[in-house]
Amino acid sequence: MNAGVMDREAAAAIAEIRRSGLRAPARILFGAGGLARAGALARELAGGRPALVLTCSALAAPAGAAARLGDDLRQQGVPVETVSGLDQEPTVAVVDAAAARARAIQPGLIVSLGGGSVMDCAKAVAALAVNAGSAAEYLEGLGHRTQLERPPLPHLAIPTTAGTGAEATRNAVIAAPGQGGKKSMRFDGLLPAAALLDPELTRSVPRAATAAGGLDTVTQLLEACISRKRTPAVTALAHRGLRLTRAALPVCCDHPGDLAARSAMLLASFLSGVCLANAGLALAHGLAAALGALHHVPHGLACGILLPATLRYNRTACAPALAAALAAFLYPDAPAPLTDDVVIDRGLAALEALQRRLGVPADLRHLKLDERALQRLAAMSMGNSMSGNPVPMDPERTLAFLRTL
Ligand SMILES: [Fe+2]
Numbered sequence: 223m224n225a226g227v228m229d230r231e232a233a234a235a236i237a238e239i240r241r242s243g244l245r246a247p248a249r250i251l252f253g254a255g256g257l258a259r260a261g262a263l264a265r266e267l268a269g270g271r272p273a274l275v276l277t278c279s280a281l282a283a284p285a286g287a288a289a290r291l292g293d294d295l296r297q298q299g300v301p302v303e304t305v306s307g308l309d310q311e312p313t314v315a316v317v318d319a320a321a322a323r324a325r326a327i328q329p330g331l332i333v334s335l336g337g338g339s340v341m342d343c344a345k346a347v348a349a350l351a352v353n354a355g356s357a358a359e360y361l362e363g364l365g366h367r368t369q370l371e372r373p374p375l376p377h378l379a380i381p382t383t384a385g386t387g388a389e390a391t392r393n394a395v396i397a398a399p400g401q402g403g404k405k406s407m408r409f410d411g412l413l414p415a416a417a418l419l420d421p422e423l424t425r426s427v428p429r430a431a432t433a434a435g436g437l438d439t440v441t442q443l444l445e446a447c448i449s450r451k452r453t454p455a456v457t458a459l460a461h462r463g464l465r466l467t468r469a470a471l472p473v474c475c476d477h478p479g480d481l482a483a484r485s486a487m488l489l490a491s492f493l494s495g496v497c498l499a500n501a502g503l504a505l506a507h508g509l510a511a512a513l514g515a516l517h518h519v520p521h522g523l524a525c526g527i528l529l530p531a532t533l534r535y536n537r538t539a540c541a542p543a544l545a546a547a548l549a550a551f552l553y554p555d556a557p558a559p560l561t562d563d564v565v566i567d568r569g570l571a572a573l574e575a576l577q578r579r580l581g582v583p584a585d586l587r588h589l590k591l592d593e594r595a596l597q598r599l600a601a602m603s604m605g606n607s608m609s610g611n612p613v614p615m616d617p618e619r620t621l622a623f624l625r626t627l
Contacts, residue, residue, distance in 0.1 A: 385435025387495020
């Protein structure tokens with residue numbers, strides 16, 4: 223597979239998204255070197271006003287990307303202000319500080335250049351730039367504001383990692399220290415107006431982050447296929463993403479400069495975001511959210527640890543859907559004439575082999591969680607993702623599952 227083939231695959235996937243009417247950014251640009259198109263796109267979206275660019279630190283960003291982006295916007299006549307250093311998952315304080323900057327500048331466009339954390343921060347800032355209050359007031363299960371009075375500013379999302387697919391989703395995960403850990407700000411208007419997917423930007427992602435992000439993508443694609451909120455359109459798109467992942471993820475880890483593999487994983491990541499935004503997720507994501515909040519396990523790593531065990535737990539409740547999804551993962555070129563049970567057995571074995579190859583643990587023993595910690599974890603796992611799990615979950619069932627890990 224080469225990068226040109228991936229460009230055609232992306233065009234076909236985008237056409238399928240449009241045909242099926244799935245919720246996704248109105249503008250989707252895919253292709254190596256696409257960062258050079260950001261300026262023209264920003265000029266269209268900014269309505270003659272400045273752009274506020276949110277990005278990570280110079281060390282965390284691809285070399286020179288933020289400077290190139292800024293130059294390109296200015297050349298297109300779009301004044302640029304920048305908030306950088308957004309390397310960690312955003313907190314309420316970080317989002318509020320960036321929002322204060324936005325309220326002072328009154329930009330016409332928010333641009334994010336970074337990973338899921340930067341894009342999530344930018345979604346919240348796009349909303350708070352034109353709506354009153356702190357981010358905390360809009361968080362699910364915490365804040366009292368349940369709607370946005372004004373539509374958020376347009377947001378141009380430019381991912382520099384393949385993993386969360388945050389450029390295609392309508393929620394922003396924000397940490398509220400001392401107020402219950404991580405929560406989501408979730409509104410339809412938080413969906414970015416445009417996603418610019420340039421695989422060149424992901425070539426410098428280190429191995430561990432590449433592996434974790436890739437496992438997050440695979441988990442999102444598989445969970446969208448078995449979620450109780452799944453639809454035929456989401457399933458077809460998720461299968462398309464899964465067909466890209468099995469060969470490409472190890473190549474991205476072992477040969478980080480391989481543009482075709484990086485292209486495949488960036489496209490799969492984006493498709494996983496579209497799928498989760500339209501069909502929700504399941505048990506692995508319900509638990510990963512709590513593991514992140516309570517024990518600071520990075521999201522992609524938590525997904526990678528939990529994926530085989532959670533699928534095994536769910537298999538009888540969703541066997542045909544799970545078998546079809548794992549067949550797309552295992553046999554991307556042509557489906558094999560096998561029974562569902564055989565495909566699931568082989569798929570779970572392949573996921574466990576992928577875990578080992580990428581150096582991801584297969585259980586939670588390294589966290590040394592006692593019974594009390596497991597109980598807290600089970601209680602904290604009942605978020606939005608868990609509501610889509612094929613086996614209906616409550617804290618007792620979740621605790622019983624956790625004891626098996
Ligand atoms: Fe995820």
